[in-house]
Amino acid sequence: GESVGLHLPTLSVQEGDNSIINCAYSNSASDYFIWYKQESGKGPQFIIDIRSNMDKRQGQRVTVLLNKTVKHLSLQIAATQPGDSAVYFCAENISGAGSYQLTFGKGTKLSVIP
Amino acid sequence: GAVVSQHPSRVICKSGTSVKIECRSLDFQATTMFWYRQFPKQSLMLMATSNEGSKATYEQGVEKDKFLINHASLTLSTLTVTSAHPEDSSFYICSAIPGPTNTEAFFGQGTRLTVV
Numbered sequence: 001g002e003s004v005g006l007h008l009p010t011l012s013v014q015e016g017d018n019s020i021i022n023c024a025y026s027n028s029a030s031d032y033f034i035w036y037k038q039e040s041g042k043g044p045q046f047i048i049d050i051r052s053n054m055d056k057r058q059g060q061r062v063t064v065l066l067n068k069t070v071k072h073l074s075l076q077i078a079a080t081q082p083g084d085s086a087v088y089f090c091a092e093n094i095s096g097a098g099s100y101q102l103t104f105g106k107g108t109k110l111s112v113i114p
Numbered sequence: 115g116a117v118v119s120q121h122p123s124r125v126i127c128k129s130g131t132s133v134k135i136e137c138r139s140l141d142f143q144a145t146t147m148f149w150y151r152q153f154p155k156q157s158l159m160l161m162a163t164s165n166e167g168s169k170a171t172y173e174q175g176v177e178k179d180k181f182l183i184n185h186a187s188l189t190l191s192t193l194t195v196t197s198a199h200p201e202d203s204s205f206y207i208c209s210a211i212p213g214p215t216n217t218e219a220f221f222g223q224g225t226r227l228t229v230v
Contacts, residue, residue: 008155036221043120043207043221044158089157100146100211102219104158 008087010109019077019112023090023105028071030092034102035064035075039086047075047088051095077110085112116142118210120222127198127229135193135225137208143188144210148219149181152205164191198229 013019025033031052036044050057050064050073057064063076073090087109091102117140127133137147146165150158162183163171170183180202182194191210195202205226209219 034219041205041224041226043118043209043224045221046218095217100213100217100219101148101160101163102209103160106157 008107008109010111012111012113013080014113015080015082017080019075019080019084019110021075021077021088021108021110023073023075023108025071025073025090025092025103025105027092027094027103028068029094030103032093032095033064033066033073034091034093035062035073036089036091036104037084037086038089038107044089080110080112082112082114085110116140116210116212116218116220118144118208118220118222120206120208120225122225123223124226125228127227129199129229130197132194132196133198133227135195135206135208135227137191137193137210137222139189139210139212139220142210142212142220144191145188145213146211147185147191148209148211149183149191149193150207150209152207152224154205158207161193195227198227200229203227203229 034049035047038044048059048064055066061078065074087107089107090105119138121136149161152158161176164183164185166185166188172178185191207224208222
């Protein structure tokens with residue numbers, strides 16, 4: 001089987017196409033979710049967030065969907081551009097816990113083909 | 115958005131020496147800072163939570179005597195890797211939370227540590 005710890009899932013898309021990156025989160029008590037973009041050798045960059053009282057939130061070219069029933073989060077990127085090539089992480093938080101800690105998912109590498 | 119700066123961005127040290135990494139919030143005061151470690155092609159793993167003026171809280175499996183964290187001011191937290199070994203080579207990332215009403219995490223650019 002796949003050793004997720006050694007190999008990031010990779011998604012390759014053609015420039016201009018839409019990308020969908022998925023994430024399964026672990027804690028049913030989590031109520032705040034964030035998507036981050038990480039370029040090689042850099043820290044994570046905030047993309048978009050969503051709270052558990054919503055199931056969809058849109059930003060510029062990005063949409064996050066949340067399905068609490070199956071603990072699934074997705075990030076949709078419209079009209080994917082070469083500059084979108086990076087590793088994308090979802091992160092979860094229990095906002096009421098007061099700790100502000102984020103738990104990161106395993107990440108997906110997005111490669112955009114020009 | 116708010117800016118968090120890490121220094122150095124890259125460091126190479128000899129095995130057995132100690133290395134200090136700084137994390138600064140440049141335009142806000144951070145009540146809480148976090149330190150993460152990231153191995154190649156893996157996710158960010160939380161090492162410790164650092165609160166200004168108090169002892170850091172370490173995650174299970176992280177040696178507090180090896181990874182010394184000091185959060186002496188509201189704009190600076192430091193991570194010192196003591197007696198570094200090659201297996202400590204990794205990408206270390208900090209984040210800062212303005213808190214308590216603003217809980218968005220702002221990340222530094224990371225520090226690539228190579229122990230030879």
